[in-house]
Structure formats: structure tokens, C-alpha cells
Amino acid sequence: MTALTTPTTTSATVPQPASAERTATPRRFLMCPPTYFDVVYAINPWMDLGVPVDAGRALAQWEHLRATYEAHGHHVEVIDPVPGLPDMVYAANGGVVLGGRALAARFTYPERRPEGIAYEAWFAGAGDGVVSLGQAAEQNEGEGDLLLVGDVMLAGTGFRTSRAAHAEVAALLGVEVVTLELVDPRYYHLDTALAVLDGGPSPLVAYLPEAFSPASQAVLAERYPDAIVATPEDAAVLGLNAVSDGLHVFLTDRATGMHARLRERGFEPVGVDLSELLKGGGSVKCCTLELRPALAAPLSQEARA
Ligand code: ARG
Numbered sequence: 001m002t003a004l005t006t007p008t009t010t011s012a013t014v015p016q017p018a019s020a021e022r023t024a025t026p027r028r029f030l031m032c033p034p035t036y037f038d039v040v041y042a043i044n045p046w047m048d049l050g051v052p053v054d055a056g057r058a059l060a061q062w063e064h065l066r067a068t069y070e071a072h073g074h075h076v077e078v079i080d081p082v083p084g085l086p087d088m089v090y091a092a093n094g095g096v097v098l099g100g101r102a103l104a105a106r107f108t109y110p111e112r113r114p115e116g117i118a119y120e121a122w123f124a125g126a127g128d129g130v131v132s133l134g135q136a137a138e139q140n141e142g143e144g145d146l147l148l149v150g151d152v153m154l155a156g157t158g159f160r161t162s163r164a165a166h167a168e169v170a171a172l173l174g175v176e177v178v179t180l181e182l183v184d185p186r187y188y189h190l191d192t193a194l195a196v197l198d199g200g201p202s203p204l205v206a207y208l209p210e211a212f213s214p215a216s217q218a219v220l221a222e223r224y225p226d227a228i229v230a231t232p233e234d235a236a237v238l239g240l241n242a243v244s245d246g247l248h249v250f251l252t253d254r255a256t257g258m259h260a261r262l263r264e265r266g267f268e269p270v271g272v273d274l275s276e277l278l279k280g281g282g283s284v285k286c287c288t289l290e291l292r293p294a295l296a297a298p299l300s301q302e303a304r305a
Helices: 055-070 110-126 163-173 215-223 232-234 258-264
Strands: 028-031 073-077 095-098 103-104 129-137 148-150 153-156 177-182 192-200 204-207 249-251 268-272
Touching: 028 055, 055 073, 055 153, 055 249, 055 258, 055 268, 073 163, 095 110, 103 110, 103 163, 110 129, 129 192, 148 192, 153 192, 177 215, 192 215, 204 258, 232 258, 249 258
Parallel strands: 028 073, 103 129, 153 177, 249 268
Antiparallel strands: 095 103, 148 153, 192 204
């Protein structure tokens, strides 16, 4: 894996954007194989009971995503799938892990509720710097609606995760939470409407403005004046349901406009085919939960002073 540096023209008079240099950092992900994946209930507009799912194909596509992460230097942990939980493949919804502390989800729909218990059990046994805080008390669909950008947690609401859950996350994980209201049922989770591309000193996101209420659009425009504004076409193939390591952006191969925008900003888009999992209303990010470890060492006296 080589870090790519975007060529910039240097000039004494024109300041260059500090964000032009992109670097990949290795991540630790949790994924769940789609062994029992199917569409047997419809809890979002993508799910059509009349369209059959090819489970073998879903598994092959998922294996390819996992291998792609590993080929780019990322570590993938796997949780055992549970029979009867067809949406468990969407691991992003299992919870949120920050500073090694894992808060498991509490799902909106009864069909998915047992997943919260399965993910909580995984966090409790994970070791390796992950400590379980148990299951959220409030309605909370994990990283489906909770996206960390630097030290700020963007939090979606309107369809799944509640505002009360945002307050719970802020209190339990000790992070600033910014509430964003989703208004389009096709973009029912924040991770279908917004992608975190860079969480560093010059944070960068991509999003579909019309998926958000006017007030939330204003919040996003103010915080991220530099953001990539997605087209309805790219959003409609879940092109915003992406995972970035700071350089490589893993996303559906169908979002060709987004691939071009990413390249313009110095990222390397890595396209994958997750067409079977799209039938459940999810893509790359939905299948991926980031395990963010605790800081390696406590702050030194000097740093604390
Ligand atoms: N069928 C699932 C649901 O409606 C899809 C979840 C997709 N996950 C995500 N992180 N957006 O809950």
C-alpha cells in the first residue's frame, strides 16, 4: 500500500489547501457474513418482498469486500451470523465504538431487536481494548446514524435513532454530538445520506443536501463549506454509503459521479459490487462497523498540564 500524494502546483502567492495530501491509516472493522441474508420484511423503501435474493451471490460479494479491506491493510473481525436475523449483515447498525468503549444498538423494529443483544455479546467478549457499555437505553441504530468526523459525532434522527439516543451517546462516550434531521425515507440512516471522507484537521464529508431538513442543511453547510455535494443519481445507488481510510474510499462501483468527485479531491475510490445487499437497503458502510481502540497510552503529565 502506498500513500498517494496529490500533485499540487506550488505558487508563492496562491495558498494551497492543506487537505490535498491524503494518507491511509489502518482500521479495525467488524463485519458479519450474510449467511442468513434475505428480504422477508420491509422496513425501508429499498426492501421489496417481490424481488428474490441470491444468498450465494450476496456471500461472494461480501467476501470480496472483506478481502478488499484486507488487501488495503485493514483488519477485519467477524461476528457469527444468527439464523433468523437476515439484516445482521449490516454490522454498522450493531453499535458504536469509540475510545475502546462499545455501546450496542437498540433497534427500532422488532424484527431487528435481537441483533442488539448479539452485538452486545460480541463486544463483551471482544477483548483487545474493547469494553462493552451494554445496550443503549434509547432507540439507537449504531453507526447507521452515528458518524464520527474528527472529534465530533454527527447523529442522524427522523427515522431510526432518537434525539434522546444522541444525548445518551454524548453522555456515555463523552463526545460532542451534532443532531441532523433526515427527511427522505430512502435515506433513513445518516450513513445513506452522508459519507465521512476525512476526520483529520481539515474534516471532509460528502452528502446529499435534500436528504436533510433545511435547518440541518444549514448546519452542514456551515461546518463543511468544502464538502462534496452528491448528486441524486449517486445517492440513489447508495454511493454515499462509503468507508474511507483517509486515502482509499470503498464504495459501490455504480456511483460513477462520486468516484470522479473523490478523485478530484485526491482520494482513491475503490469500487465494489454489493448489488445483492442493496436489496436490503444497504451498501459498503452498512456492512462495516469501525472498532476504534482506546488511546495506546494515557496522556503524559506534560500533555495534561
Ligand atoms: N434492512 C436494514 C434496515 O432497514 C438495512 C440497514 C442498512 N444499514 C445501514 N447502516 N444503513 O434496517
